[in-house]
Amino acid sequence: xxxxGGFRVLAGCIVxxxxxxxxxxxxxxxxxxxxxxxxxxxxxxxDLIQAVPTSDLQVRATYAASGILRQQVAAGAPIDLMIFAxxxxxxxxxxxxxxxxxxxxxxxSNQLVLxxxxxxxxxxxxxxxxxxxVSRLAIGDPRTVPVGQYAREALVRLRLWDRxxxxxxYGANVAAVLAYARRGEVEGAFVYATDARVAPDVVVADRASxxxxxxxxVVAALRQHAPAAAQHFLAFLLTDRAQAILRSKGFGPPPxxxxx
Amino acid sequence: xxTPDLFPVRLSLEVAGxxxxxxxxxxxxxxxxxxxxRLAFRTAVDALILLPLVLPPSVVGYLLxxxxxxEGPLGRALEALFDLRLIFTPAAAxxxxxxxxxxLLVKTVQPAIEAVPAELExxxxxxxxxxxxLFLRVTLPSSWRGMLAGVVLAFARALGEFGATLxxxxxIPKRTETMPLAIYAAYQVGNDRAAMFxxxxxxxxxxxxxxxxxxxxxxxxxx
Numbered sequence: 074x075x076x077x078g079g080f081r082v083l084a085g086c087i088v089x090x091x092x093x094x095x096x097x098x099x100x101x102x103x104x105x106x107x108x109x110x111x112x113x114x115x116x117x118x119x120d121l122i123q124a125v126p127t128s129d130l131q132v133r134a135t136y137a138a139s140g141i142l143r144q145q146v147a148a149g150a151p152i153d154l155m156i157f158a159x160x161x162x163x164x165x166x167x168x169x170x171x172x173x174x175x176x177x178x179x180x181x182s183n184q185l186v187l188x189x190x191x192x193x194x195x196x197x198x199x200x201x202x203x204x205x206x207v208s209r210l211a212i213g214d215p216r217t218v219p220v221g222q223y224a225r226e227a228l229v230r231l232r233l234w235d236r237x238x239x240x241x242x243y244g245a246n247v248a249a250v251l252a253y254a255r256r257g258e259v260e261g262a263f264v265y266a267t268d269a270r271v272a273p274d275v276v277v278a279d280r281a282s283x284x285x286x287x288x289x290x291v292v293a294a295l296r297q298h299a300p301a302a303a304q305h306f307l308a309f310l311l312t313d314r315a316q317a318i319l320r321s322k323g324f325g326p327p328p329x330x331x332x333x
Numbered sequence: 334x335x336t337p338d339l340f341p342v343r344l345s346l347e348v349a350g351x352x353x354x355x356x357x358x359x360x361x362x363x364x365x366x367x368x369x370x371r372l373a374f375r376t377a378v379d380a381l382i383l384l385p386l387v388l389p390p391s392v393v394g395y396l397l398x399x400x401x402x403x404e405g406p407l408g409r410a411l412e413a414l415f416d417l418r419l420i421f422t423p424a425a426a427x428x429x430x431x432x433x434x435x436x437l438l439v440k441t442v443q444p445a446i447e448a449v450p451a452e453l454e455x456x457x458x459x460x461x462x463x464x465x466x467l468f469l470r471v472t473l474p475s476s477w478r479g480m481l482a483g484v485v486l487a488f489a490r491a492l493g494e495f496g497a498t499l500x501x502x503x504x505i506p507k508r509t510e511t512m513p514l515a516i517y518a519a520y521q522v523g524n525d526r527a528a529m530f531x532x533x534x535x536x537x538x539x540x541x542x543x544x545x546x547x548x549x550x551x552x553x554x555x556x
Contacts, residue, residue, distance in 0.1 A: 216522040217522060238506075239505065242503035242505055243505065256404060258403050258404070
């Protein structure tokens with residue numbers, strides 16, 4: 074290749090790279106409603122969005138661990154509606170003046186379960202104390218993931234937390250924890266009942282019930298001065314239709330609401 | 334706020350040290366072979382060695398998991414034959430660090446070995462000296478600066494491994510949470526004090542490494 078030819082190729086590459094970079098920055102258009110939802114809501118939020126009785130509602134949903142989402146909102150992410158898997162991150166945003174306290178609503182409840190890969194031996198919460206040291210359990214990072222915090226709460230109450238600590242592999246969100254179990258890399262994992270339902274290659278070995286069990290909640294709030302679409306959506310979540318969809322995915326009713 | 338936990342610092346240094354212990358003999362042998370042999374598939378071997386350097390760490394991590402994980406072919410074999418499980422252990426962190434550090438060592442040591450004048454080795458060979466003797470008494474004394482630079486760079490790379498470590502060794506605080514993982518975890522909870530502490534330690538160590546490598550490399554090419 075001659076020097077001129079080589080130079081042309083280089084120039085061409087630079088132009089192509091610049092164009093593709095610029096194209097990537099093009100804004101595809103602002104949605105009417107941006108929702109930040111806990112990873113555990115991946116199974117149900119798309120259906121809820123479909124069922125909202127408003128035609129052509131442009132919705133963008135972003136999923137992550139509630140603790141991570143809280144940080145993103147605190148750092149200025151343009152979120153209209155937050156639906157988290159715990160009350161603490163919502164309350165922190167309210168304290169910081171980033172969420173409207175009047176709109177704080179518990180929309181559903183969930184249950185902590187212990188799952189195992191399909192062909193693995195069955196274990197129970199209480200039997201975890203006799204797990205061999207080489208075994209591993211996947212747990213949401215209790216520093217940021219509500220399902221990890223609920224699991225830690227349960228293990229602390231069962232007096233198993235200190236013993237099991239060196240065996241706990243942290244996942245960045247509940248989907249990551251589920252993936253560890255589905256791949257068979259761990260003997261067990263702590264997820265929500267709603268996640269275990271739809272995962273084909275894991276088995277629910279034990280459910281957290283009893284006085285040591287945590288009560289996972291799904292809590293929502295709007296940002297200050299949220300658009301009408303967001304208020305509309307939040308109100309929709311409490312209707313019978315939305316609750317029926319949540320129920321069909323394994324979520325429980327908000328505490329204090331009788332199931333009709 | 335309590336003083337930052339020193340465990341990740343110790344763990345990182347141990348992991349990088351062990352990784353280097355693995356990489357040094359393997360890397361030097363590979364570099365020597367590449368420098369001396371006129372193998373037909375030398376270019377292919379070259380590319381393979383370079384691969385972990387060029388691949389994103391998440392690719393390296395993913396490959397490690399699917400091959401050496403509990404469901405992987407090698408992982409299953411290891412567990413069946415030796416009752417050995419690598420995934421989610423400190424050993425996994427060492428392996429991940431070693432794999433990404435190897436190319437750096439080889440690519441720095443190989444030119445240093447190639448720079449040793451062929452005449453010196455030829456003379457040695459005509460005198461009937463064994464390859465090992467030649468290496469220890471001719472090659473090594475002439476190329477030790479390049480080797481040291483390679484060691485130092487490889488150590489720094491092993492120290493800074495994040496993606497593959499996170500995927501293969503997992504994030505287990507006080508067990509596999511090395512400094513890069515601890516920084517990310519601290520950042521995620523807003524513990525800036527701890528994050529800055531680990532960042533400062535890593536920056537200081539990396540500066541040391543870079544300065545050392547810079548002092549060593551150019552002179553390694555002098556004949």
